[in-house]
Amino acid sequence: MPTPRIHFGAGTLSKLPAIAAAYGRKMLLVTGRQTLRRSPVASGMLDELSRAGMEVACLEVDREPSPELIDEAAALGRETPFEVVVAIGGGSAVDAGKAISAMLLQRDPVERFIEGQPGFTPHDGRKIPFIAVPTTSGTGTEATSNAVISRVGPGGYKRSLRHAAFVPNEAIIDPELMTSAPPELTASSGMDAFTQLLEAYLSPFASPFTDAISCSGLVRFSRSFELACGSGAGDVAVRADMAYAALMSGIALSNAGLGIVHGFASSVGGLFDIPHGTLCATLLAEATRENIRQLLASEGGESGLRKFANASRILTGASTGNVANDCGRLVELLEEWQARYAFPRLGEFGVSESDFDAIIPATRSKTNAVPLDEAAMRRILVARV
Template sequence: MSSEQNLDFSILPLPRIHFGAGKLSCLPSSVSAYGRTLLLVTGRSTLRRSEAASGLLEEFHRSGIEVELLEVAGEPSPELIDHAVELGRKRPFDAVAAIGGGSVLDAGKAISGMLLQHHSVERFIEGRPGVLLHDGRKVPFIAVPTTSGTGSEVTNNSVISRVGPGGFKRSLRHPAFVPDVAIIDPELMVSLPREVTVSTGMDAFTQLLEAYLSPFASAYTDALCCSGLEHFARSFEAASGDGAASVAVRADMAYAALMSGIALANAGLGIVHGFASSVGGLFDIPHGTLCATLLAEATRENIRQLQAKGEPSVGLSKFANAARILTGKSFSSEAEACEQLVAKLEAWQEQFAFPRLGEFGMSEEDFEEIIATTRSKSNAAPLDAAAMRRILAARV
């Protein structure tokens, strides 16, 4: 790989991070550092599904913390956030905590950021008409992920969506929205169903690969991405199969997701996440599923574009290095490594039966609208409309 690395970079703040088995026990004391009243945001089955989390409310009671429980379902919409904020304003809260998957964490993050504001959340969402600049005031926020995917526990944005005609999937964003505390406990993840493990894992992997290949990557984000890729490669298939109940395997996946979150916040993401924004507003496709089904073809197209330049490329070197990390093999040439990277992604596509976009109602008639609203300034290579159409057409 090329020795050239960008050493000119800035880093967003990080939360106080507690990582490891049993670290959920840090939550009551983390809340107590801010006060005695907590708004706890969870998924509908979060506290019931996890043995580690099931006794949490009793532990809060023993610690003298008053808890208001708010259960949310699905990806957060402006209406969900506004409703939750209205409920949350009925009493002052010293802190907000979210325990759940990426959508639950995004909901908690947005609620934390809106409790001290006086407009609908939609007025602050990027790319919406009449957008307002958020002043960064929020209620302290603690993130506790129960999946290994989005890395929302360390990012400064909350993804808000409205699905359907005229829909959107965009971010509420401010540097102050980085969680104050992140507690990553792999014991919370051992009960994840296989399909959730696969889709969230592919989201984390896509974020690692796209941040690694971003033109805004640096030596700092490269180190995070390579470390995350190594842990992902070691445990993805195990987590999706016979090793699902292993805390060590789940720790690898949680670590990969954590690294992906820090990397994307500082380097950006590529075309797959560009499509996630434009497609996600039109069709009800789980985010990780969309990443999984598009990644092989997007990687093929990016490699094709870089090779067409006919000159040495840091991007091609990075794709080749990612292939070595994923497969654990050495290759005779950069071209062979890139070819084997695509082959590995296609093998996962078959092994885990990633659904096609057509199964969610997309057709070629939708491509023009999707392409017109897709942005990917952090992609590995510039892609024109024809290139984006090829990626979509291969998976419709």
């Protein structure tokens, strides 16, 4: 899978005007609803772009992009021949910008190209050049080939618009943009990045390459997650570690896939309006416990158990000398975070056991650490409803 041209480090946002101008002068700027208000660094960028001669049209998004949002933005964009799309914001804003850049040259609605939808047609890959500027450390979408599109409610879905060409042309990752993220957002988005690192590491399609990427991200995450959620929130070096972990998670998942937590993120997230990072955070401890239980009971589970144990050693900085015990310590740490950061239960968003018969058959996890049957998936959900 290709990767974007990456510009990483404090102050790299200042490169945006010159980078964008290389693609053209007419820009669509997609931002989160609070992005420019929350970040003084980002808010000054509009003036910088204007001084650089860019003609900028702005679009704010306040939630995960819906097909209606993408179609409306693409229709408006066709009236203005944008030469470059830039997204500054969290995962939802970057996904929205990525999808809009992919749809500006199309005439059909975006649902035609969303995986798993009736009448699905593969996208031809044509797009307007796209620059991703994340302001949170979570989804890693600045390095992936898909944009997640959601229609939430009965019959809803959360699925991907995907093509290798949709990997952003450029990714500007400036940790100074992330110092203003509130603690609850830092915790939930951080858990999303961690879940992606862990699930890609445990994937049956993992490779020495993705293992190295995942473990590199886990090391940075382990030393800075708790600091980012607390006393180190304003520390640019801490935020750089978290941004690096998220970036590595995007590269790893693009090449190895994800597991059951992200399977539920699609099936549960299509039915209930739950922020993606929150959904990952609330399910990860139970999903890890179930995966380890299944690996302990299966033939050939030793490799997966060793990887869980290694992740535990990275996170805790120590080993018990026993693989099973190290796996247990990993679950304990995840439960500790679950309590400390008060990740809400599914029931707080309206999910009940009566919904499981719709959720479980719709959940796919072919790249999970170990195959899970319906009973195993039900145990994960029951524990967090």
